[in-house]
Amino acid sequence: MSTFDFNTIINALPVEDHWGPPTPAADATLNDIPYAPYSKGDKLGRMADWSTEGGKDGRDQRGRGGYNRFGRDQQVYGAGTSSLFSTQQAEDEASFSIVDNQRTSTKTRGGFGRGTIFRGRGGRGGAPTARGGARGGTLSRPSARNERQDGRGARGRGRRFGWKDYDKPQRNRDSSVVIKPDWKMLEEIDFNRLAKLNLETDEGEDVETYGFLHYYDKQYDRPAVKGVERKLAIQERAYYNPTTSEDPVIQQLAEKDEAQIFATDSVLSMLMCAPRSVNSWDIVIVRQGNKLFFDKRDGSQLDFVTVNENAADAPVESDSNKDSINSPQALSMEATFINMNFAHQVVTESDEDKYTFENENPFYNPQDDTDPLASKGYKYRRFDLSLTEEEPVHLIVRTELDAAMKGTGKQIDQFLSIKALNEFDSKAQGSGGALDWRTKLGTQRGAVVATEMKNNSCKLARWTTQAILAKADVMKLGFVSRANPKDNGRHVILGVIGYKPRDFAAQMNLSLSNQWGIVRTIIDMCMSMPEGKYVLVKDPNKPVLRLYEVPPNTFDEELEVHVEEEEE
Structure with a gap:
């Protein structure tokens, strides 16, 4: 028997009967494929990591290769040899990019629909503040000047916006009135719509005048002597500000059909300056036949003076500062107290030398009131808001004047509107x-x-609007500060500045035609409703007005409780 030759037997078999991998000549598709090294010690990553920001040659956008950005200690298998399998692009496709001419918004929406809100105050729209909170916009990269001031040069991180505001409470304000379940919402008006309204009207005419005015003491216009401060004294005077439907003069004018719309300057100015408001407020609107009465509730926010309402870092009320003298409610009470006393202090009281209007004060009863009557003049003025002669619309508003000023030479006496700004603590939170x-x-x-x-902005706009409605010649602004920042009971007068109301309105960019357009829009809206009672409420956290239809006896219980408390 011959020697066993295994190779001879294998070669004698047909090719299709071979067992095992084919010879290189049998399948040439795998030729020129390099061998990828593999080690059992290599750590494998995910089978398909779609979150990795891949780039050319297996590298991410920062140029790092071979590591997963979610687990830097895990090596991505094959990252070091991926370039062996890369194909050469025939026409350099990497140099081409998709052109998208559609603008993409970079604004982030959040926080009650008021634009970008950072840690701290969510504002109503404006420029970034020095502390980094933005008001309704986006922040851009700091300038090179800021980077140099930061001490890190052009390659530094620059100024950090908002890093000091991480622990500030959000400004979630409360509504001025509780919205009850039986109230029916009829309209919702955004402030952007109000800003586009316009209506040209005349300067108005006087219908009736009441009260008297003391003359202004001009020594308060002089600069204070250095080291000597004028103290703000408490003035016990009788002052009246009844709502529209409780005014006996307005009731008489309504019976005579002198107008279809009736309001007071405090209520009307709030409506006219609504786009500037931040805090919540409400106005009660009563329709009787073809007449509308714009009223305020008893104890309404319209009777109180706000402080730094429009500041980027406005006073905020929290559980920790409810009893603080710098809380929003305490500051409002303080500002209201200052305004009442300041207007009475800067006049020279004299029974013989004063300006007297045609009629006496309609609210003063000498038998019931023991305090002397304050210097106050009431003008009932009529404005024509008609769009056509066929449908006349007239508004009568009760306006107020605080003092008179004697003219020099042949000049006639001038009427003054007197208000006071107050300073509580320039270093405290909320000072703006x-x-x-x-x-x-x-x-x-x-x-x-x-x-x-x-x-x-809202407070000064209201004061300017009231002065224009009353046709005041001069608006006096007093600057009153605390004698001690820690004591809100003692104040000093630092100075007084006088402005013409229309000139001051121009400085504030206050448009009277836009204000009258807002009033006419609300009037048309209410006149299209049936007779009844309505409430116009400013949303506490959004630039929105809402009109509700309420039951006829709404707020009557509050009035009865208030009357009982006064009788006790």
């Missing part, structure tokens, strides 16, 4: 970056006034 009045009011008066226009 205000300057120190004691050191800056004499040298930088313009900067002080500009800061107050920014922080109290």
